[in-house]
Amino acid sequence: MSTFPDQFRLDGRTALVTGSARGLGWEMAKALAEAGARVLLHGRTQDRIAPRREELRRAGAACDALAFEMGDRAAMAAAIASAGPIDILIHNVGERDRRPFADIAPEDFARLVDVDLNAAHALVKLVVPGMIDRRWGRLILVTSIVADLAVPGAASYVAAKGGLAALTRALAAELGATGVTSNSLTPGFFATETNAQLMASPAGERQRERCPAKRWADPSEIAGAALFLASPAASYVNGHALVVDGGVSATYLA
Ligand SMILES: NC(=O)c1ccc[n+]([C@@H]2O[C@H](COP(=O)([O-])OP(=O)(O)OC[C@H]3O[C@@H](n4cnc5c(N)ncnc54)[C@H](OP(=O)(O)O)[C@@H]3O)[C@@H](O)[C@H]2O)c1
Numbered sequence: 001m002s003t004f005p006d007q008f009r010l011d012g013r014t015a016l017v018t019g020s021a022r023g024l025g026w027e028m029a030k031a032l033a034e035a036g037a038r039v040l041l042h043g044r045t046q047d048r049i050a051p052r053r054e055e056l057r058r059a060g061a062a063c064d065a066l067a068f069e070m071g072d073r074a075a076m077a078a079a080i081a082s083a084g085p086i087d088i089l090i091h092n093v094g095e096r097d098r099r100p101f102a103d104i105a106p107e108d109f110a111r112l113v114d115v116d117l118n119a120a121h122a123l124v125k126l127v128v129p130g131m132i133d134r135r136w137g138r139l140i141l142v143t144s145i146v147a148d149l150a151v152p153g154a155a156s157y158v159a160a161k162g163g164l165a166a167l168t169r170a171l172a173a174e175l176g177a178t179g180v181t182s183n184s185l186t187p188g189f190f191a192t193e194t195n196a197q198l199m200a201s202p203a204g205e206r207q208r209e210r211c212p213a214k215r216w217a218d219p220s221e222i223a224g225a226a227l228f229l230a231s232p233a234a235s236y237v238n239g240h241a242l243v244v245d246g247g248v249s250a251t252y253l254a
Contacts, residue, residue, distance in 0.1 A: 007233035011036035018042045019093035021049045023192035031223035033061035041065045070119040080126040088138040088230045101155045109156045116160035137180035172239030181238040188245025191216040212254040213246030
């Protein structure tokens with residue numbers, strides 16, 4: 001048994017962080033690299049992630065980049081096959097569809113669920129056999145507080161994230177004895193590029209007020225929670241949803 005803070009080191013481990021060219025994925029990838037992991041960055045295209053890969057390499061980290069679109073399962077399988085053993089998966093990609101229920105056609109609903117939920121299942125299936133063989137693995141699925149607390153105007157996203165949280169628990173139940181832990185990471189309101197427009201709107205201001213912390217989180221504030229779940233320190237944490245939301249989901253009024 002190692003001592004603190006060694007229990008937060010990831011030397012010798014390889015971590016794939018999907019959607020890590022920007023936003024929360026980039027912050028988590030940097031943290032894991034700093035803790036000693038070899039990091040596999042991921043984005044839709046190599047040109048978008050290559051500058052990030054170089055940035056981590058310049059900082060002394062071991063780092064490679066995988067490019068595939070979540071909807072393209074053949075490209076996903078080829079990329080994972082080329083990557084070598086993966087010990088830690090942080091599945092962070094999650095698309096939004098901020099439209100009223102009435103405007104979301106069945107095919108739009110199915111497409112978003114495919115990207116946000118089915119693709120997670122496909123990716124876990126690809127990485128988990130190696131984790132089981134090596135008797136060590138970390139599955140960390142990035143959900144959202146909407147997995148438990150619905151909001152209007154995002155029905156497909158709410159449904160997909162709820163499914164992802166449930167998938168995490170199913171994996172925890174089934175893989176618990178294999179050395180692989182499965183947990184979800186549940187962000188609240190983060191000031192990522194994708195939320196810039198929302199933050200500047202009256203709805204964004206209401207969200208800020210609704211949060212006991214009275215502010216949007218800086219994207220870097222997800223990193224410690226991700227590192228904890230990925231680390232040896234979390235060896236008995238399984239099936240948990242680690243909420244990072246400044247207290248939103250714990251409160252009725254703020
Ligand atoms: N930000 C928040 O406040 C918040 C709150 C709750 C939950 N979350 C969840 O946290 C995660 C990250 O959020 P974020 O705001 O940092 O996300 P983001 O800014 O939307 O970034 C997502 C990343 O995923 C990639 N991506 C998106 N769709 C993809 C696809 N179909 N195939 C491959 N890559 C794809 C993007 O690649 P490109 O760079 O190529 O576009 C980007 O790098 C998401 O799952 C989101 O649902 C975020």
